Amino acid sequence: MADSAVGAAREALGPVGACLPVSFTSPPHVRLLREAAGRLQRAGYRAVWTNEVIGKDALVQLAVLLSGSERTVFGTCIANIWARPAQTMHAAAAQLAQAYPDRIVLGLGVGYPEQAASVGQKWGSPLATMREYLGRMNSPTWPPAPDAAYARIVAANGPEMLALAGDLADGVFPAGLPTEFTARARRALGPDKLLVVGLSVARDIQGARDAVSVRVGVPSYAARLAELGYSARDLDEVSDRLVKALVAQGDPAGIAANAREHLAAGADHVTLLPPIGGEFTEGMAHLEELGPALFEA
Numbered sequence: 001m002a003d004s005a006v007g008a009a010r011e012a013l014g015p016v017g018a019c020l021p022v023s024f025t026s027p028p029h030v031r032l033l034r035e036a037a038g039r040l041q042r043a044g045y046r047a048v049w050t051n052e053v054i055g056k057d058a059l060v061q062l063a064v065l066l067s068g069s070e071r072t073v074f075g076t077c078i079a080n081i082w083a084r085p086a087q088t089m090h091a092a093a094a095q096l097a098q099a100y101p102d103r104i105v106l107g108l109g110v111g112y113p114e115q116a117a118s119v120g121q122k123w124g125s126p127l128a129t130m131r132e133y134l135g136r137m138n139s140p141t142w143p144p145a146p147d148a149a150y151a152r153i154v155a156a157n158g159p160e161m162l163a164l165a166g167d168l169a170d171g172v173f174p175a176g177l178p179t180e181f182t183a184r185a186r187r188a189l190g191p192d193k194l195l196v197v198g199l200s201v202a203r204d205i206q207g208a209r210d211a212v213s214v215r216v217g218v219p220s221y222a223a224r225l226a227e228l229g230y231s232a233r234d235l236d237e238v239s240d241r242l243v244k245a246l247v248a249q250g251d252p253a254g255i256a257a258n259a260r261e262h263l264a265a266g267a268d269h270v271t272l273l274p275p276i277g278g279e280f281t282e283g284m285a286h287l288e289e290l291g292p293a294l295f296e297a
Contacts, residue, residue, distance in 0.1 A: 006170050006194045008102045009151035012073045013269040016259050016294050017047030019077055019198070021274040021283025027056065028280050034068040036284050043291030047073040049107075049271050052080045054118045059084075059092045066100045073102075077173055077198060077271060078109030078155045081129070082116050086136035091145035098148035107173045107196070108133070109155030127160050134168040151194055157181075157224055162188050170194050175273065176215060178245035179265045180228045186266025197267040200247045201255055202275060203286060205240070208247035211275055213238050215246075248272075252293035259294065 018040050020033065028036070037048050048065070052058030058076045065074050079089065093106045110130050113123040123129075134154075154165035156172040165172045166189050174185055175198025182197050189195060202208040216222050216235050225235060225242070234242040243249075248258035259270045272290065274283035 005149045005151045014046035018272045018287045019049040021280045024277045043288045044295035049075045049077040075105035076107045078107040080111045086133045090137040094146040094148045097150035098146040105151045182265040196269045197262045200273045202249040208249040256293040
């Protein structure tokens with residue numbers, strides 16, 4: 001990975017982007033996705049992100065969205081490494097980068113044991129799996145992949161994955177963590193790596209608390225919060241302090257201020273994440289409403 005890919009991504013992404021809302025019921029029609037990307041661009045977002053689960057190909061979605069836009073930058077948050085072989089992942093991203101220079105950022109993540117099992121793979125150690133995968137992305141193929149640069153970042157919510165990404169990728173994509181972690185990630189990465197932060201957003205404190213309540217039930221996530229200074233009581237009661245640190249909620253000015261706090265802590269780019277599994281139309285309306293506060297002169 002070249003420093004030029006990081007520099008190009010920083011310039012292209014802008015300070016704040018948005019992830020298309022994720023529905024667990026039925027996938028939005030491609031026409032709706034293209035319209036959504038255009039709406040976000042008109043609201044001021046220069047970057048739009050999309051997710052991936054087994055059965056939904058994020059890179060195909062990026063190809064469709066890129067072809068329907070002239071300027072918007074698109075990224076994956078994240079492309080799941082169980083969905084395709086490493087060499088195929090690189091070749092697909094490189095071909096998109098060749099067709100649309102400086103308009104894609106490839107976010108990679110190891111996902112969950114259930115996703116590995118769904119494609120007949122063993123979960124093993126997430127760290128070892130990601131290390132091997134990143135190494136195999138650079139393995140030669142015949143015919144070779146296009147010679148086109150793109151930024152490659154890794155979903156990393158812990159110090160070991162953070163260090164691995166700092167060594168083998170262009171940067172990281174932590175999500176759902178407070179500004180203390182953003183500052184820690186920047187110190188660990190140094191100034192030359194790309195730091196994209198996923199910031200959950202909600203319309204009100206109850207929606208934010210509901211989202212956090214699900215997360216703190218994951219032992220590794222709860223342990224990370226404890227390391228950052230949140231008490232057992234914060235975690236058990238899902239305290240207001242914890243909720244406000246993890247989810248930007250309330251009026252647009254408050255959400256914009258939260259995004260700016262992550263930028264001040266060292267993030268290159270903040271991606272707004274609507275509630276997972278929420279209604280697509282409602283999520284889009286909320287992201288559009290936030291635009292004026294996020295991008296005011």
